[in-house]
Amino acid sequence: MNFIREVKQRADIVRVAEYYGMKLNRAYKCICPFHKEKTASLSISPQKQIWKCFGCGKGGDVISLVSDLLNINALEAAKSINNTLGLGLNAEKPSSYLEINKYKQKRKTEEMFKKWTLQTFILLTDYLHILWNWEKIANFDDERFVEALQQKEKTQYFIDIFIEGTIEDKIWFWKCEKKVVKRIESRIRTFRATGE
Numbered sequence: 001m002n003f004i005r006e007v008k009q010r011a012d013i014v015r016v017a018e019y020y021g022m023k024l025n026r027a028y029k030c031i032c033p034f035h036k037e038k039t040a041s042l043s044i045s046p047q048k049q050i051w052k053c054f055g056c057g058k059g060g061d062v063i064s065l066v067s068d069l070l071n072i073n074a075l076e077a078a079k080s081i082n083n084t085l086g087l088g089l090n091a092e093k094p095s096s097y098l099e100i101n102k103y104k105q106k107r108k109t110e111e112m113f114k115k116w117t118l119q120t121f122i123l124l125t126d127y128l129h130i131l132w133n134w135e136k137i138a139n140f141d142d143e144r145f146v147e148a149l150q151q152k153e154k155t156q157y158f159i160d161i162f163i164e165g166t167i168e169d170k171i172w173f174w175k176c177e178k179k180v181v182k183r184i185e186s187r188i189r190t191f192r193a194t195g196e
């Protein structure tokens with residue numbers, strides 16, 4: 001694959017914009033560096049990996065962003081991004097298909113892991129809320145109350161892994177606590193179906 005195209009495929013435009021000093025707000029907007037203005041009218045789309053200024057009309061992809069910012073050509077911009085982000089690509093030697101496929105597979109795994117993290121976090125917090133409600137029953141003969149007492153702290157501990165834990169902590173959870181996730185899933189399903 002062509003060097004410029006490969007840089008474009010690998011470099012996330014949001015990260016690039018931030019690396020090159022653009023201060024994006026939560027909606028991925030910022031003051032346009034290409035014309036004078038006081039309110040942010042330059043907008044970045046992480047989904048489409050493009051940028052557009054609604055004030056001056058400039059826009060394009062990650063390569064044109066850096067080439068416009070630094071006033072250099074596309075190849076120089078690609079080289080600059082490659083260095084800044086540490087993509088490790090070689091401008092002289094194009095990557096083999098094997099390397100590209102390996103990279104795509106890695107990206108796919110990362111996406112799946114991200115999705116799993118979010119789903120599991122939601123599952124655990126849902127379960128904790130249910131446990132809190134069960135705790136209010138305050139009747140030792142009630143199985144739900146007992147479950148609340150037994151599971152509450154552990155569930156909170158798991159949630160903390162997802163809030164404060166490192167990526168290694170989450171991978172550990174993913175590897176070792178599959179049974180816990182299965183149990184909670186089926187517990188919540190029963191709860192939603194019967195209210196118990």
Ligand SMILES: [Zn+2]
Nearest residue numbers: 032035053056
């Ligand atoms: Zn502008």
